[in-house]
Amino acid sequence: MRLFAPELAGRVRLYQPPSHGLPLFDAYGIDDELQKALARRIWLRNGAYIVIDQTEALTAIDVNTGRFVGSTNLAETVYATNLEAAREIARQLRLRDLGGIIVIDFIDMTVPEHRREVLRALEEHLRRDRTKAAVLGMTNLGLVEVTRKKRRQSLTEILTRPCPYCAGSGRLLTELSASRRARREIKRVLRASESQAILVEAHPSVAAMLIGPGGSNLKELERETGKSIFVRGAEECHPEETRVVALGTREEVQALALPVRTGQVLELKVEEPHAANTADGIARVEGYVIDIEGAAGRVGQKVKVEITRAFRTYAKAKIV
Numbered sequence: 001m002r003l004f005a006p007e008l009a010g011r012v013r014l015y016q017p018p019s020h021g022l023p024l025f026d027a028y029g030i031d032d033e034l035q036k037a038l039a040r041r042i043w044l045r046n047g048a049y050i051v052i053d054q055t056e057a058l059t060a061i062d063v064n065t066g067r068f069v070g071s072t073n074l075a076e077t078v079y080a081t082n083l084e085a086a087r088e089i090a091r092q093l094r095l096r097d098l099g100g101i102i103v104i105d106f107i108d109m110t111v112p113e114h115r116r117e118v119l120r121a122l123e124e125h126l127r128r129d130r131t132k133a134a135v136l137g138m139t140n141l142g143l144v145e146v147t148r149k150k151r152r153q154s155l156t157e158i159l160t161r162p163c164p165y166c167a168g169s170g171r172l173l174t175e176l177s178a179s180r181r182a183r184r185e186i187k188r189v190l191r192a193s194e195s196q197a198i199l200v201e202a203h204p205s206v207a208a209m210l211i212g213p214g215g216s217n218l219k220e221l222e223r224e225t226g227k228s229i230f231v232r233g234a235e236e237c238h239p240e241e242t243r244v245v246a247l248g249t250r251e252e253v254q255a256l257a258l259p260v261r262t263g264q265v266l267e268l269k270v271e272e273p274h275a276a277n278t279a280d281g282i283a284r285v286e287g288y289v290i291d292i293e294g295a296a297g298r299v300g301q302k303v304k305v306e307i308t309r310a311f312r313t314y315a316k317a318k319i320v
Contacts, residue, residue, distance in 0.1 A: 037095050037155055040170075044088055048081045052092060054156060058101040061089055065107065079114040082106045083121050090125030093133065099150025106142040119144065165238055173240050178202075179209035182242040183221060189244055190225045197228035197253035201243040204233035204284075211313050218313065230257035230312055232288060259285045260315050264307045266290075268317075270298045289314040 001009040015024045025031050036042070043049045047067035053060045063085040065077065089104060104122075109115050115138055122144065126133045133148040162168035173181065182202055190198060202210060210231045211218045222229050228250045237243060246256050260266065268283035273296040281295030283305075291314055292298075292305055298319075305317040 034159070037092075038159060042088060042092060044081075044084045046080065046084050048084060050085050050088060050092075052096075052098075054098070054154065058103055059098050061092075061102060061104045063104070063106050075109070075111055075114065078107045078109055079111070079118070082109065082114070082118045086118055086122040087125050090122060090129065093126070093146075093148060094129050094131075096155045097131075097152065098154050099131070099148050102146040102148060104144040104146065106138070106144060108142045115142075122146075165240060175205045175209050175239070178206045178240050178242075179217075181240075182206060182210055185242050186221065186229060187225060189247070190227050193247050195227070195247035195249070195253075197230065197248060197250045198244065199230040199232065199246040199253045199257045201232050201234040201237055201245055202241070203237045203239045204235060206237075206239060206242075207231050207233035215313050228253065230254065232257060232286065233284070234286070254312070257312065258310050258315075259288050260290070260307045260310055262307055262310050265304065265320060266307070266317075267302055267304050268292070269302050270295045270300065272299060283317075290317050291315065292317045292319060295319060 001012050015027075017023070017027065021027070040053065041049050041051050043066070049064055049066040051062045051064065053062075063082060065081050085106065092098070093102065106118060109118070119135060119138055123135050126135065126146075129148075131149050131151060133146060136145040136147065138144045163170070166172060172178075179202075182200070186198060186200060200210075201207075209217070210221075212220075218229060218231060230253055232245070234243070246253050266285070268285070268290060270281035270283055270292060272282050274280035274282055274291060277291070279294055279296050281292045281298055283290040283292055283295075290305070290307070292303065293316070295303060295305075303319050306320045307315050307317050309316045
């Protein structure tokens with residue numbers, strides 16, 4: 001500190017925890033504060049919240065009343081929410097070191113004096129900022145444009161990187177959209193192969209959509225392709241990923257697809273009651289569903305079962 005920031009050297013203290021004391025970051029809750037500083041939604045003390053979205057062109061900040069109901073006067077509730085948001089927005093700009101153009105969407109205020117007061121509050125809180133910031137006024141829709149000098153990367157840019165799956169959009173395909181894309185991928189692979197059957201893995205929620213009620217979607221896909229298709233749920237699969245595990249004859253692929261066989265005895269944990277057969281319980285082996293007769297009352301317990309029948313998408317079992 002004496003070399004690089006001598007004016008701050010007097011403020012530095014060596015942290016020496018007592019025996020078995022907490023590490024520095026734990027003692028002062030630094031990790032929790034960093035998580036809050038990276039969060040998209042920030043809750044205010046009055047129960048309202050703001051949402052911060054960073055884009056290439058600008059940073060958009062939206063103000064919402066959330067759980068704050070305030071008084072019976074709607075205008076006063078909106079005004080109080082916007083005042084609290086103005087204070088927190090100025091703090092977040094400093095904390096996250098956001099620069100460039102910032103557009104703030106305050107909740108629409110019908111009283112002109114309220115608009116002026118919110119702008120004054122925002123300007124007052126921004127005066128604490130060592131980085132030059134300017135408030136350029138408020139539109140009739142409650143939009144405020146702020147410019148803040150960009151000196152370096154923001155906290156988000158320093159501590160995070162874009163998600164390799166969504167490329168930074170922060171959105172994933174729905175299960176229905178992902179299953180439709182998986183169908184197209186299965187068709188593409190089968191068109192390019194002379195194999196009789198295929199085994200694919202997908203996230204359990206997507207696999208369930210691929211299979212459909214009673215295997216209806218899977219049967220339709222087999223009619224369209226003329227091939228045998230085996231689908232297995234895998235928790236480790238990303239919701240947008242479809243993994244081709246095997247291609248080959250029907251017998252070869254089925255041997256790989258079914259993780260259990262008739263007559264096999266296993267110890268399984270009952271995860272949930274059966275949605276349709278309410279007396280039964282559901283367990284899983286590598287994402288493969290095991291319907292255990294009469295196990296609805298044993299959810300959360302481990303039970304020894306015998307596989308009575310094994311089908312392509314699930315197996316029946318009884319408690320032994």
